[in-house]
Amino acid sequence: MRQNAIYRAGVLGRRPSVPTDPERLERRARRAMSARARAYVGGGAGRGETMRSNREAFGRWRIVPRMLHGVTARDLSTTVAGTHLRAPLLLAPVGAAGLIRPNSDVAIATGAAAAETAYVFSNQGGDPMEHTARAMGDTPFWYQLYWSTDEDLVDSMIGRAEACGARALVVTLDTTMLGWRTQDLDLGSLPFARGEGIAQYTSDRRFADLVAERIAAPTGRPPTTVTLGAIRTLLAMSRAHPGRFLDNLRSPVPRASVETFLDIYSNPGLSWDHLATLRGRTSLPILLKGILHPDDARRALDLGVDGIVVSNHGGRQVDNAIASLDALVAVRAAIGPEPTVLLDSGIRTGADVFVALALGADACLLGRPHLYGLALAGADGVRQVIENVIAELDLTMGLVGVPDLASITPDVLVPTRP
Template structure:
């Protein structure tokens, strides 16, 4: 459905008294979703590091760039398609990897995968998903998907994740570089809540044969330190046991596998020791393209080229890792200049509307990754909500492109913008 048809449908539905819960206004959408979610879910999904300056900078940064519309150009039948990693895509939008989606909706990643297929938008599966990559791939048919990888302390587990991504039809590995440790996320800390300790967001691990083997070995060791026993501890323990995917409740409780999985994950999840030289190991495990997510400095972008990577994603993890970090749109021009057309540059963090997409592409991004807004749609209406968020963004992009005087995305250049 084209932008004008989608716009017309919204107005006709409104005329019939059917106003969608998925507001096209980014601020209203966020507010509605935050009211729908639990306090813990809202803190995890909406929150950022420290005083959350980076979240604000990501969104305000786009405001410094102004579109300069051009007039009297034939902009009928616009074309939003791009080529990325050897594939033609209907638009420059991908869905960013976001973990623990079960906090937003029971169908979690599966609802997002179905919405991605329905709209033709690629989905980057999260390393911290609530549904396994295999189940999501089955729901997506031939639609493009990618897999986000966190480099754990187990190289065998890294290899297993990559091989599984290959087997279920992923088009690339998106190695996230900026989360070798969790940032100081003040909203989560204020509630004392980390979803992984509750057994959430561990589906890629509990479905993995190498992780299960590591768990067998882990359970043979003396027990580690445990939290003090309270009624809350017991309630959370039982919740973690229920979430563990295999076995009866009593078996899971007696075997200790559910809480063992949580403890094992906590010990191997992050690896602050990795360096550029480790990329050779990853390159040796897969023939898939490798994109580096979290690039903000031009020197790191040049290193990505030197180390044979296939793309970079300019990202600061949605402001969740370094408080006061440079915004993504601010970092983009120097990263684009550094790679000098040798590999594609994508942008993640801060995309809220069609104008943001146009500005990113005019500054040299090949595509953008949409993050929190689709989770807001998920929280409000599941798969249908995600689809509506995507269609709203695509319609906004198409209309803004045409009203700015452009028929294709390839026409966008730095001359399309002014820096204020």
């Protein structure tokens, strides 16, 4: 057990390099980050009301342990959207993690694999998905998709995700435009405008074609084969040496790459009609991330998707939005017990996961905490954060008296008084 390992190491004078307390973890990680990383990772939309609501929602429920239950072993394993999970926890996709450390996505994948925990690769990653997939080894991973305005790029991203072994496709719905992120705005800092967090694009052949078209546009002639080849070569070099790419943002190809990304990365006109085409474009299980309204949940399931992720993007998109946990209760009541539902936004501890499962989630996505672990101790920091959350979930189940996830029902909770 994780707890016993920490205590035994403590006898020898060794303490965890990553705090187990979530508030202390965040404080220490923020001190280790640059101002731009703190703003991007820790900031939310507007005044941050949605971020606060995400945490306050967990405070509206209390766990009721039962005594003398005789439960001595727990089974945390589950299968979600066809993927077997060690525990009902996945790492959420977070873009531009390279603000924290170089090769961040590969480091996160290394930590996730060490903890045998699935990772949802970010569409806005700092490492190409193929590199990150290699770091996962045999541990399953999913791929997050932002729906571009270029449909051929959408197909290219999906095809690459399938080819490198993704087990599911997670389409993020709530970021067709960036939210009003005041901490980033006050620094004038958008990572993607600096070429950070666009490695999925610069590693993509279709994106290289779009860059070539942009460069050739002033001449009125289509890009030549030589031009295309040169651009693809330069973009390939950028993947191996991202620092050199960033140092030359005023050069034609890097500048055109950033401008092309900013023009096409997401689709403000994304609609249900777009989503209706998805089943014919991939064989992977499909989950829609960003659902908060019961009617949207019903419509998503009517489209035949394999699951939904109730999420407000960690409070980063709409200020004063409904807390994800509150939305989960309404969504599960509307769609019944059978459809697959995951929860994202506000998860910090194993006890949080327990509450979310009791209210109807099949699994949870862990976002900011794993980045805090990355900031403090790299890949091993990611592993430690995961192990801490899973260990607390296991202990909570044991102390409450539930032997498996199916036994975590609403009966183990009571609402707090207003």
